[in-house]
Amino acid sequence: MLKRTLFAAVLLAASIAVPAPASAAAVTIPAFYTPPATLPAADGALVRTESLPLALSLPGITGTLPGTATRIMYKSTDASGGPVAVTGAYVEPAAAWRGPGARPLVVLAPGTMGQGDQCSTSLALQKGLILGSEQGQTTISIGYEVLALYRLLAKGIAVVQTDYPGLGTTDRVHTYVNRVDQGHAVLDAARAAKALPNTSITAASLVGLYGYSQGGGAVASAAELQSTYAPDVRLKATYSGAPPADLAAVTAAIDGSELAAALGWSVNGFVQSEPALRPLVDKYLSDSGRAALKSMSTMCVGDGIFGYAGRKSSSWTTSGQSLAEVTAAEPVLRAFIDEQRIGDRKPTGVVRVATGVRDNLVPHGQARTMAADWCRLGGNVVYAPIGQLESGSALLNHFGPLLTDQGTAVDWLTHRLAGLPALSTCAILPVQP
Template identity: 45%
Template sequence: MRQNTSRHNHRRKAGGVAAAVLLAVAFAGSIVAVPQAVAAPIADFYQPPTDIPATPGAVIRTEPMPLLVSVPGINGPWPGTATRVMYSSQTENGDPTVVTGTFVDATVPWQGKGPRPTIVIAPGTMGQGDQCAPSKAFSAGLALQLDPLSQNPLSLSANQEAPATLRWNAVGARVFVTDYIGLGTPGTHTYVNRIEEAHAVIDAARAANALSGSGPATPIAFWGYSQGGGATAAAAELQPTYGPDLNLKGTWSGAPPADLLDVLAKIDGNLIGGAIGFAINGFVARNPALEKPLRERTTPAGQALLDQLAGECIGDVIFKHPFTKTSSLTRDGKSLLNNLGTIPEAAPIFERQRIGTLTPATPVLITVGINDDTVPYGQVRDLATTWCGGGADVTFRTNELPPVGPGLVLPNHFGPEVMDGLATNEVIGYLMDRFAGTPVTGCTFD
């Protein structure tokens, strides 16, 4: 294993704690947004065609998207033009499917070295309802669903990836933000499904190359945090086999849920504990054999909540179901994960979600907070160690933000994202170096 250890060069000191917490709390409000009402039924754009292209990454349809948000500190319009996109991809079984997303082409010159690159952003947790798709909130910053006849008459979704998109557009890079499989389009969003999220990210890069006309030689980087960090990590290790045609230069995987069971156990009972329902619903959708034994172990109220979560966004989890403990959903009073352990079919399903069974062929930057209260630090570091042992070029950086309100998610989970990804140039600088061809070899653990 090629490994260098530095404990001083990149530590984030306690002097920035207050600013980091304020940034984390204000993260969703960093863009001045105009709420946009969205209809409950799936809009025509999001309906797949009768015949889905068998070639992954094919552009199926597009439509112009206005950027109505205003950005503090930016004079003039957003430095890019946006397009809503539907493209082809594949499920974990290899079946053709569709994915939607947002392509924002920069309107300013590229400020880095080499050709203009494309950044594929894998969003953090958005939810499971179709109204939660990032592309539905991208134009105005917020999407508000008002549907008195539905199970979720009021639902709010925010464009979490606007700040990152802006940062990259401002330096002249193209950006593609995927919606993931089943988010916005018909079917269940397969939340934290390793293979399907990787496919959505890789195929978004292919679609972006087609839209820009720059072709497969286009420099590509993957960018993601939390759910998105897991998606980019999975995409990085699947790219050599599923996307060898891409010119992938580097990946940021922030706080990746590499060991899903470890992560789900960690969030059980914290502010976003209800997100466990997103994962359960997605795995049941792809593995129907789980449905009957799972229903036998959940109470009627517990099953009703799982059904409700299938149509909700992460904001709904926070405001409607904060600090959900899954032991309150089961007949025996034990957690859902404990109950899943008694279902023989469940173990191999969750084992397939483990990130780190393959090795990336291009450099990866992994960041995580040592006091992250949502994605456990140890399993992230284990991923870096595993990849390094397999010969990958891995830079691992620890954010040392002290504990601030454990279980509240915003300070210690989102704080490091803002500090590392947006408030400093650490992640952007790392990827700019990859585009410039600056060599990075071996592993560095900080």
């Protein structure tokens, strides 16, 4: 099992690390990522920009990436209604857009990168490989989302990638899988990209959203929030792969898995977003649990795999209960998690929901339920169950479709942005797996 996990981490270029670092690795975060004391009033307003040199190559891809990149910081609104600075990157394609109308824009919402600022996707675009080491603590982070980015740029589609609140920016902890924070950050990334000078996108450019795993949840949330939060964003279509739509189901599934560290990232972010949860967390967390959460707050996904794969959250509580059991027993926690649910609001535009039928890390069933709920609300949904063999590894079961479905997903989104219609599959969803 461990060998399969190591292979998956390298093969998928998620990130890799030496075993069990105890605290933040020594990675210098550029000054660009420190937000100013005062932010602009408008959501999506640019705070600062700079040229972003792209990594030269990736396995299987020769030459430079096909475009010119700009690192951006923009203003968004967090779940509490306060201003938040978010970083990311815009890439202007070298390839021509061959579809009708203005060159479209896709917001790429990254999958799980971790919670340390060194894990941000915009840093990974520049470095390709993020290295840090101090007193025996080492971290290595590789931006695997560049594979989808390359495919989109090759189609002549402009791409803006968000880092999400707190991932890169040094003023707060990354609010991992927070529905509102992520949805707002995605929509405001589109606004920020259109505010950049000297690009080929225009006010007429249609917008698409692309995300898998954490990113699938982020773009699904954005599609739900667009009509009320960002009606000016011309959202045409969304690809939501393996979305964590029901965090209660996801929490139970990942506990004891290779990605158990994601439980710590969730708790760290939720306590920051909702301080009223702190007394409950303090009530249940043991000293070892507090130490684990502090350690995880500075880790990339590979660090978390090597340090916490197979750990059960029951080892972090004073009562011996799992985090899922604690949540079920506490109405305040239960209500907070229920509020994170995606699927209760009709999405804007057409949405392709893809989920591996053997995914037992971000469970297939809860993603299918999100699609069915959207259908009942009258959404335009293309539900795409991805066939796969059982691998014996929850990590591989989850990340396999990231690669096997990626070409199809990019082509589907490109066709929508070119104006080709997509027929809803809501009528046949009841007989689909």
